[in-house]
Amino acid sequence: MNKAITDGLVLMPPPYADGLGAWSRGNGTPGSATYAGDPNAALVPADQDFGACLELVKDESVQHLRYMGETPILPGCYLRISVRVKALSGNLPGVRLAGWPAKGSAVHVPGLVETAAETTLTSYGEVVELSAIVGTGERGGVDMRWGTEPEYGHFGLDLTGADGGVIRIDDFVIEDITSAFLRDMMDWVDVRDYGAVGDGVTDDTAAFQAANADANGRSVLVPEGVYRLESDVTINTHIRFVGTVSMPDTARLTLMKDYNVNSYTDAFGNDDLGFRKALQALFVFTDHDTLDLMGRRIELDGPVDVHAIAEDVDSFLVRRTIFNGALIAKESGSWPQEVVNATANYNPANPKTLSSVSNIAGIRPGARVTGNGVGREVYVTSVNVGGGTLTLSQPLYGPNPSQSYTFTRDAYMLDFSGFTKINRFEIDTVEFQTNGVCSAILLPPLGETFHVKDCPFKRVKYRGITSHGTGCQDLQVDRCTFFSDESPLESPARTSVGLNVNANDAKIRDNRFQHLGNTMILHGTGHLIVGNHLFQGDGQPDGIRKGGIVLTEPNVKSVIVGNYIDNTFLEWTNEHDPAPDFASEYSFGALTVTGNIFMAGDCAASFAWIVVKPYGPGHFIQGLAVTGNTFKSINGQVTRAEKVDDTFASLDFGRTRNLLFDGNTFNAVSQITVNPATLEFTQPSPASTWTCDVSGYLPFGGWARTVESFVIEGPAQDSGNNTVWSMPHVSVNQGADNNLVSLHWPQAVKGTVHVTVRTDRPI
16 A cells, blocks of 8 residues: 655554554553454454455444554645445444544644544445545635644544444545645646536537646546546546546547556446446557456456447457456346357358358357257358358358258357457456356457466356357467356266367467366367366266367377366367368378376266267378377276277278377276287197287277287297297288288297287388
């Protein structure tokens, strides 16, 4: 807290945290009883409104609280004593500011007004601010006129009325406001002196502009009243709002020296509107690139359409940041989810377009598309009502040429969909409390390097961060927490999604995701998924789980490293391919999965942590490294760590290349998976063909395509136990499922062999 100093004298009383021995129960003079050790007084270290403060139980008909320090009274000096109080329980008292005038050595000066007007507290928890002015002269607005005889005063307050109430009292503020009475000393200008009326109707724009121009380093005061500003207003100096302003939605208030949400809340008298107008000013080329929420909890009555606020700004390519606060979706607000059913035509040759769309006027960009042949997290990017067409964020893998679709448009707390393009926007340490009524952030349709960091997302109803275009290029999400509103539901019933990506180069790092339907659905390539914790369990015995990290690009060129993947799995698909059958293209490859902890509990035995799901035949793995991971199940065995979901098609195991599955650990997993697999086989009786069954060990149930090496342990022997020095040759892809290896000897022998088999070929 700043200290007001006049003529070298410190006026400000110390905070209660410095000790209650400085606060008297009497008139404040030396030797009077203090509140130190008083059973009815306590220091509260962290009140939500005051911080550290004093809590009193009223136990006297007129209970005094006086600072024992001697606050000087100088001729011509006017002091304002301010304090905030609130009642917690019991009888509601009256409160008044008061002082004890003195001279010399604690000599009382009689006959002066020693108390200000009394305020009766009327409700519990309401913060009431008291203010009184004490000074030497007979001036208007002075509550205690003491003349020149007193040399100092002991200031504080009185509690009156019935006993038994519990009251909290903030630290006192004593400040020199002499300039309020001496015009040539004032450090502010009053907008009323420049013609402002403050009746809520008259346009006071010119008066505000004139006051700003004349301030010349002084601050601008907006006194009581409602001041209508019909046009943009920029204030280049500090400004203080006692009254409020009103403006058209399209008019901007730009506060150059006081650009923070508190100033705008004071200006408009409303948290929601103040935040919107502050956000509006952020999209102006001013001295500020950051909107500070000042640690405030801002309750929103409905979605914030950021482009509608900015209005004439369609693209913004300069860094801007919102940080340090909480946005709270009021459950009593308006958060509609718009649902439109419409028929449309689809042609894979024009894969991101729906044409001849019925009911198109009711469909907005950002609507999620569902229907036969539609992959997950496909959105409407743009709408051409006149042409009857919709542009989609992703192609469709298998709809009918003409069919019905459902378009679902969530309400988002921050909706950037109206912009054409935004680059380098940051949201930092902002809590999104969606409260189970809405989604959180809808990205712009085009842009790059949107960064969300250190942000909790609480009770996500539908979506945390949604991309409906390519505004997710180089999306960065760091150290955020995503908590679904669907925690009570079983995993298969959950439909929420933490985030989705349509473009390349996402960095998803050090986040925590809990109880979502799908944690993240990622198209594009070049993603870094690092250090996250995903948890999607539900405690159901033999439970079914849904994919956590869902990759929808086959050749994904991405790294998944150091994550804790709990009761969910990595799902790899090509569901956003308009021609999902393999053709002349890259198939599933360029993925590294390293150093992750894969956990499962109470899962069905069929559960697997790595699932490849082709949406058409002919695909194969052509570059996958799964190394250094831990696979562990509790409360039940899992059959194996990986599998193919062949709902639509299986993999072509005859084309597997560059598959490394090595250095992993397995606990309560029935079948260990490894490639290359080095196994020991014993032929107990002489035979010319030894069959080595490696099928269980090969990833994804693949073929035994390559024998890298084999070594005979001890001698190979014939039926007479004579050593046979000849060597066998090998045959791969043996058996009905092509997953056996045969060793062919020139004669029948027995013995033990170590064989290293691969399900792939390196080139």
